[in-house]
Amino acid sequence: xxxxxxxxxxxxxxxxxxxxxxxxxxxxxxxxxxxxxxxxxxxxxxxxxxxxxxxxxxxxxxxxxxxxxxxxxxxxxxxxxxxxxxxxxxxxxxxxxxxxxxxx
Amino acid sequence: xxxxxxxxxxxxxxxxxxxxxxxxxxxxxxxxxxxxxxxxxxxxxxxxxxxxxxxxxxxxxxxxxxxxxxxxxxxxxxxxxxxxxxxxxxxxxxxxxxxxxxxxxxxxxxxxxxxxxxxxxxxxxxxxxxxxxxxxxxxxxxxxxxxxxxxxxxxxxxxxxxxxxxxxxxxxxxxxxxxxxxxxxxxxxxxxxxxxxxxxxxxxxxxxxxxxxxxxxxxxxxxxxxxxxxxxxxxxxxxxxxxxxxxxxxxxxxxxxxxxxxxxxxxxxxxxxxxxxxxxxxxxxxxxxxxxxxxxxxxxxxxxxxxxxxxxxxxxxxxxxxxxxxxxxxxxxxxxxxxxxxxxxxxxxxxxxxxxxxxxxxxxxxxxxxxxxxxxxxxxxxxxxxxxxxxxxxxxxxxxxxxxxxxxxxxxxxxxxxxxxxxxxxxxxxxxxxxxxxxxxxxxxxxxxxxxxxxxxxxxxxxxxxxxxxxxxxxxxxxxxxxxxxxxxxxxxxxxxxxxxxxxxxxxxxxxxxxxxxxxxxxxxxxxxxxxxxxxxxxxxxxxxxxxx
Ligand code: HEM
Ligand SMILES: [Cu+2]
Numbered sequence: 001x002x003x004x005x006x007x008x009x010x011x012x013x014x015x016x017x018x019x020x021x022x023x024x025x026x027x028x029x030x031x032x033x034x035x036x037x038x039x040x041x042x043x044x045x046x047x048x049x050x051x052x053x054x055x056x057x058x059x060x061x062x063x064x065x066x067x068x069x070x071x072x073x074x075x076x077x078x079x080x081x082x083x084x085x086x087x088x089x090x091x092x093x094x095x096x097x098x099x100x101x102x103x104x
Numbered sequence: 105x106x107x108x109x110x111x112x113x114x115x116x117x118x119x120x121x122x123x124x125x126x127x128x129x130x131x132x133x134x135x136x137x138x139x140x141x142x143x144x145x146x147x148x149x150x151x152x153x154x155x156x157x158x159x160x161x162x163x164x165x166x167x168x169x170x171x172x173x174x175x176x177x178x179x180x181x182x183x184x185x186x187x188x189x190x191x192x193x194x195x196x197x198x199x200x201x202x203x204x205x206x207x208x209x210x211x212x213x214x215x216x217x218x219x220x221x222x223x224x225x226x227x228x229x230x231x232x233x234x235x236x237x238x239x240x241x242x243x244x245x246x247x248x249x250x251x252x253x254x255x256x257x258x259x260x261x262x263x264x265x266x267x268x269x270x271x272x273x274x275x276x277x278x279x280x281x282x283x284x285x286x287x288x289x290x291x292x293x294x295x296x297x298x299x300x301x302x303x304x305x306x307x308x309x310x311x312x313x314x315x316x317x318x319x320x321x322x323x324x325x326x327x328x329x330x331x332x333x334x335x336x337x338x339x340x341x342x343x344x345x346x347x348x349x350x351x352x353x354x355x356x357x358x359x360x361x362x363x364x365x366x367x368x369x370x371x372x373x374x375x376x377x378x379x380x381x382x383x384x385x386x387x388x389x390x391x392x393x394x395x396x397x398x399x400x401x402x403x404x405x406x407x408x409x410x411x412x413x414x415x416x417x418x419x420x421x422x423x424x425x426x427x428x429x430x431x432x433x434x435x436x437x438x439x440x441x442x443x444x445x446x447x448x449x450x451x452x453x454x455x456x457x458x459x460x461x462x463x464x465x466x467x468x469x470x471x472x473x474x475x476x477x478x479x480x481x482x483x484x485x486x487x488x489x490x491x492x493x494x495x496x497x498x499x500x501x502x503x504x505x506x507x508x509x510x511x512x513x514x515x516x517x518x519x520x521x522x523x524x525x526x527x528x529x530x531x532x533x534x535x536x537x538x539x540x541x542x543x544x545x546x547x548x549x550x551x552x553x554x555x556x557x558x559x560x561x562x563x564x565x566x567x568x569x570x571x572x573x574x575x576x577x578x579x580x581x582x583x584x585x586x587x588x589x590x591x592x593x594x595x596x597x598x599x600x601x602x603x604x605x606x607x608x609x610x611x612x613x614x615x616x617x618x619x620x621x622x623x624x625x626x627x628x629x630x631x632x633x634x635x636x637x638x639x640x641x642x643x644x645x646x647x648x649x650x651x652x653x
Contacts, residue, residue, distance in 0.1 A: 077316070
């Protein structure tokens with residue numbers, strides 16, 4: 001055990017296959033949904049599936065689930081910074097219409 | 105001045121341990137890689153300087169008489185691209201940072217020496233791409249590549265230039281990653297976080313920005329190229345895009361990037377202030393935290409570049425308020441450096457002259473940052489010479505001043521030779537005078553309404569423009585002088601002692617120039633940084649015969 005690094009233990013080959021399967025199911029789901037019209041739900045559902053898949057990759061394939069605390073902090077800050085980018089950009093885009101322009 | 109070459113008694117150090125081109129191009133020694141970077145960025149600095157000279161010559165007269173307006177657009181673009189991406193961003197971290205981070209924390213190298221070498225190759229390849237674009241006809245979009253002009257209308261080499269920046273970005277990411285891991289994992293025994301020199305704290309903060317921000321500019325460039333080459337609608341409203349989105353993405357990186365340029369400069373200044381005043385930096389913890397605060401809050405203010413872009417007024421309000429907040433940690437640093445000088449026994453050698461220059465000019469640059477961060481005032485001064493003066497006060501008056509001060513301070517450690525003190529003081533003075541004469545008139549010009557990026561202007565602006573061009577020629581002399589005497593000193597300079605300033609940093613406890621492995625024995629740290637009270641002559645460990653060679 002002492003020779004093994006923290007990230008190498010406790011993920012079995014079976015769980016890799018299960019995760020892979022889940023990713024494939026997600027891909028199929030995305031393709032299927034692309035042919036349905038869910039109205040305003042189109043984008044949220046597609047994004048939801050994509051995010052779940054990304055999360056699986058990060059947690060299992062990239063070993064963050066069993067990583068050290070520092071690894072987790074690094075992963076979470078990456079996501080947090082992405083949210084800053086999206087959040088403040090939306091703060092502009094969603095409020096552009098609030099102030100009417102004369103003649104418009 | 106010319107005297108017979110002074111010969112060094114032979115002792116093995118990182119410069120003479122091996123010879124030949126191969127020993128440099130395949131080196132994994134952070135000290136040699138720092139020098140590779142130094143040579144490369146010096147090349148880009150003088151190239152960017154050449155464009156600046158042509159800009160200033162054109163602006164000597166109100167008529168656009170020296171170059172066509174298309175050529176002028178290319179001149180200021182290539183000036184900005186060269187200076188920002190190929191000089192200022194790597195200037196301090198890749199040279200002084202690369203050289204000093206391991207030495208200051210008592211390590212034998214960075215955590216990933218091969219990645220460090222790779223980063224230099226990547227940087228150089230990126231630079232060559234951009235050079236290629238320049239030789240084949242140049243770019244005319246401005247260093248900011250605003251859409252839809254850059255994606256739809258410009259006929260210049262946008263993709264090649266952008267690709268060069270994209271590639272160089274990866275060298276920045278690698279350097280940042282290397283610093284972060286090194287600082288976490290490779291500190292000498294006893295060197296706790298709060299015993300670290302502030303140089304390290306600031307470089308740590310800058311590295312965070314490099315790692316978190318640079319991928320976004322890479323993505324942005326890819327989107328730009330995708331739209332320009334394949335007409336995928338992202339920024340062009342005609343095909344369903346939003347041009348302001350480009351500005352969001354661009355400034356999400358590029359505002360923090362200005363802190364990649366200034367944090368390492370602050371790193372240098374903290375060291376120079378402490379060593380010259382022979383005191384602990386006043387409020388050390390505050391300065392350390394201020395570095396991290398600047399890195400984090402620096403990500404929340406990018407919209408202040410977009411007040412008149414069509415961005416919503418409400419977002420503008422938020423960005424304006426947050427911009428005022430980020431000035432607080434910057435001010436903390438300025439006040440604390442000044443307080444450190446209080447009752448210090450200040451040595452007025454060249455590095456300190458540059459430090460004084462930095463503190464004054466950075467303060468003016470930062471204060472005018474607050475002017476332009478005011479939503480109402482910015483409508484008046486946006487895209488005028490006022491903004492040009494603002495950022496040159498910080499980037500040239502701040503970062504380049506600190507870079508030069510740091511080069512002088514650590515030159516004895518890097519090369520084992522002293523620079524000529526009197527000449528160096530003189531050129532520090534020339535730089536200061538030339539700088540202010542170049543850029544102060546630009547504040548007035550901008551306030552009077554002279555827009556940036558035009559090669560012709562009304563007659564009444566000529567006097568101030570002539571002053572600015574005159575200043576630029578003085579500034580050029582101020583930059584050429586150090587270049588000459590630094591090279592001169594490599595052969596004719598006085599042999600430097602190991603610790604010419606009597607400073608307490610770990611880098612001064614080893615030989616000048618350092619051995620390949622930095623330290624004969626890894627030091628054990630028992631003191632906080634800048635402990636000049638218990639270590640008055642700068643010696644951390646009782647010296648054996650190390651000082652006498
Ligand atoms: C002290 C806090 C600072 C504040 C509040 C601030 C604020 C601003 C604002 C509002 C603008 C936009 C002006 C306009 O385009 O109308 C601006 C432009 C700029 N600032 Fe600052 N700034 C600060 C510090 C810095 C630092 C530290 C640097 C560089 C190291 C810097 C570099 C720049 C650059 C390069 C631009 C112009 C970009 C362009 O349009 O080409 N600023 N600043
Ligand atoms: Cu900014």
